[in-house]
Amino acid sequence: MEDRIIDPNIAQEDSDEVSLRPSRLSQFIGQERVKKNLQTFLEAAKTRDPKKLGKGEGILDHILFYGPPGLGKTTLAVIVASELGVSLKRTTGKALERAGDVAAILTGLSEGDILFVDEIHRMNPQIEETFYSAMEDFRFDIVLGKGPSARTITLPLNRFTLIGATTRISLLSSPLRDRFGIIERLEYYNPPELAEVAKRASKALGVEIDRELAHLLAKRARGTPRIVLRLLRRARDFAVVSGTNVIGKEVLLETFKALEVNDYGLDKMDRRLLETIIERFSGGPVGLETMAAILGEDRDSVEDVIEPYLLQEGMIERTPRGRVVLEKGYVACGLKPRVKNDFLF
Ligand SMILES: Nc1ncnc2c1ncn2[C@@H]1O[C@H](COP(=O)(O)OP(=O)(O)O)[C@@H](O)[C@H]1O
Ligand SMILES: [Mg+2]
Known part of the structure; x- marks a missing residue:
C-alpha cells in the first residue's frame, strides 16, 4: 500500500521495537x-x-x-x-x-x-x-x-x-x-487501553506524555497499538528536535498534521475510501471490486486493512449491494451527511 503512514502492516520499526514489545502476558494490555x-x-x-x-x-x-x-x-x-x-x-x-x-x-x-x-x-x-x-x-x-x-x-x-x-x-x-x-x-483496542500502551512505551522511549495527551493520541490511533507506537515515536522526534523530552500538545498536533491523521484517527487512505463512496457514488452502495479499482488497491487490502476499522466504528456498512457510508463516516470526513432516502433506508 503506497506511502500509508499509519499502514499497520509495515514492520519497519522492529529495530528499536525490542524494548517496546511486552514479554509477559501480564504486561500485555487489553x-x-x-x-x-x-x-x-x-x-x-x-x-x-x-x-x-x-x-x-x-x-x-x-x-x-x-x-x-x-x-x-x-x-x-x-x-x-x-x-x-x-x-x-x-x-x-x-x-x-x-x-x-x-x-x-x-x-x-x-x-x-x-x-x-x-x-x-x-x-x-x-x-x-x-x-x-x-x-x-x-x-x-x-x-x-x-x-x-x-x-x-x-x-x-x-x-x-x-x-x-x-x-x-x-x-x-x-x-x-x-x-x-x-x-x-484479536479485537481493536479502546482508547483507555491504547493510552496505557502509550504511557508504558513513553517510559521505554525516554519521553514524557501526560495522561490527557496520551488519551488524545490514543483516540487517533485507529484502535491499533502499532499505530500508537508509531505516532509516539514521531512525536518523540518532534519533541527532541525542539529540545525537550516532554511531548506537549503542540508537538502532538504537529505530529498528527505531519502524518495526516485527522481528529477521528483516520489516515489518508481511510478518507480516500470514504470520500470516493460519498463523492462518486453519492454515499453508496458500491461494490468492493469497483472501489478497490478506483483506489488502486487490491481487494484484500481494502477488505482486511482499511474496512474493518471503519465498519467497527460504524462509518460504513456492508450491504448485499455494496458498501454504504453512514452518518458517522460523513462527519469523520468533515462533510454533511446527505438526507436519507427511502431507496436505501
Ligand atoms: N496489548 C499490547 N500491549 C502493548 N503493546 C502491544 C500490544 N499489542 C501490540 N503491541 C505492540 O504493537 C506492535 C504491533 O504488534 P504485533 O504483535 O507486531 O501485531 P500483529 O502481529 O498483530 O500485526 C508491537 O510493537 C507490539 O509490541
Ligand atoms: Mg505480526
Whole structure:
C-alpha cells in the first residue's frame, strides 16, 4: 500500500521495537478474553507431565491468532514462548515454498518448541498438506521420486506447538483450521487501553506524555497499538528536535498534521475510501471490486486493512449491494451527511 503512514502492516520499526514489545502476558494490555484463555491453557500445559501422557499431550495445543494488523498477534506468540520457557522459530506462509524447507524447519524443532508461521493463509496448498500430519501426529511425510516408483518416507518429529497468525481467516482451508485446538480473534483496542500502551512505551522511549495527551493520541490511533507506537515515536522526534523530552500538545498536533491523521484517527487512505463512496457514488452502495479499482488497491487490502476499522466504528456498512457510508463516516470526513432516502433506508 503506497506511502500509508499509519499502514499497520509495515514492520519497519522492529529495530528499536525490542524494548517496546511486552514479554509477559501480564504486561500485555487489553484483549482480556484472549489473555484469560491463554493463561488457562498455559497453566494446563505447564502442569501436565509429558512423560506420563500419550502423543501430543503435555504440549500446548496449536494456536491460531487472527485479526487486523498491528493488534498483537506476533507479540502474543513471542509471549507464549517466553511464558513456557521454550524457543520460538519464526517464518511466514509465503517463505515456505518447498516441502524440503518445511522438513528442515520441523525436524530442527526440539520437544515443546514453538513454530510461528505469520501470514499462514499464504502457504500454498501442497505445503499446507504437509502440515496436516505434522500437526496431528508429529510426523513428516516426504514423497521421493515420481509416478509408480515414488515412495514415501516418514520422518518422526519432536512434539511442537504451531502458532499461526493471519489477517484473513476466511482464506484458511478447513482441514488446516480444524487442526488448531485454540483459535483466538484479536479485537481493536479502546482508547483507555491504547493510552496505557502509550504511557508504558513513553517510559521505554525516554519521553514524557501526560495522561490527557496520551488519551488524545490514543483516540487517533485507529484502535491499533502499532499505530500508537508509531505516532509516539514521531512525536518523540518532534519533541527532541525542539529540545525537550516532554511531548506537549503542540508537538502532538504537529505530529498528527505531519502524518495526516485527522481528529477521528483516520489516515489518508481511510478518507480516500470514504470520500470516493460519498463523492462518486453519492454515499453508496458500491461494490468492493469497483472501489478497490478506483483506489488502486487490491481487494484484500481494502477488505482486511482499511474496512474493518471503519465498519467497527460504524462509518460504513456492508450491504448485499455494496458498501454504504453512514452518518458517522460523513462527519469523520468533515462533510454533511446527505438526507436519507427511502431507496436505501
Ligand atoms: N496489548 C499490547 N500491549 C502493548 N503493546 C502491544 C500490544 N499489542 C501490540 N503491541 C505492540 O504493537 C506492535 C504491533 O504488534 P504485533 O504483535 O507486531 O501485531 P500483529 O502481529 O498483530 O500485526 C508491537 O510493537 C507490539 O509490541
Ligand atoms: Mg505480526
